[in-house]
Amino acid sequence: MKAHHLNAREQRLLEETERQLTGDRRLRWRLRLLGGACRLRHVLAAVLPGRWVLAVAALVSLVLLITGIATGSPGVIWAFAICWLVTWGVVLRAAYRWATTHLGSDDRRKPYV
Structure with missing residues (x-):
């Protein structure tokens, strides 16, 4: 300006x-x-802190995995599958946030292409 x-x-x-x-x-x-x-992701980012979401998603995934193995119920197995995908989405988002905050644009390594 x-x-x-x-x-x-x-x-x-x-x-x-x-x-x-x-x-x-x-x-x-x-x-x-x-x-x-x-958008939904902006609202969720404001409401839920990243570390807590990651911890809860991992815990829910673990509980659903153990319950799915113990019971063999298709509903629990599907719930685990969906929760597992959400957990990995949260993990990747947390990794991206960490990388952008800890590695500035000058510190990033260039690909070996």
Whole structure:
């Protein structure tokens, strides 16, 4: 954003503020919600913290696995299969979040292609 009526110091402060706001993930998320782009994954990300979801999904998967082996019930086996997929989705999401927060864009390794 160029504001021609600002002096050099004010322009520099404005650009720095815009740069900080551009990198704010929570602000982008809130603005998307206000814009009407409310999707299920955004709502779930706001409501459920990542570590707890991962722990609960893994625990439920383990319980369903043991119950499915013990009973052999098709319903429990299908419930385990669905929960197992959800658990891996949560694991991959957590791994992606960890990688983006701990490995900046400058620190990422380039592929060996």
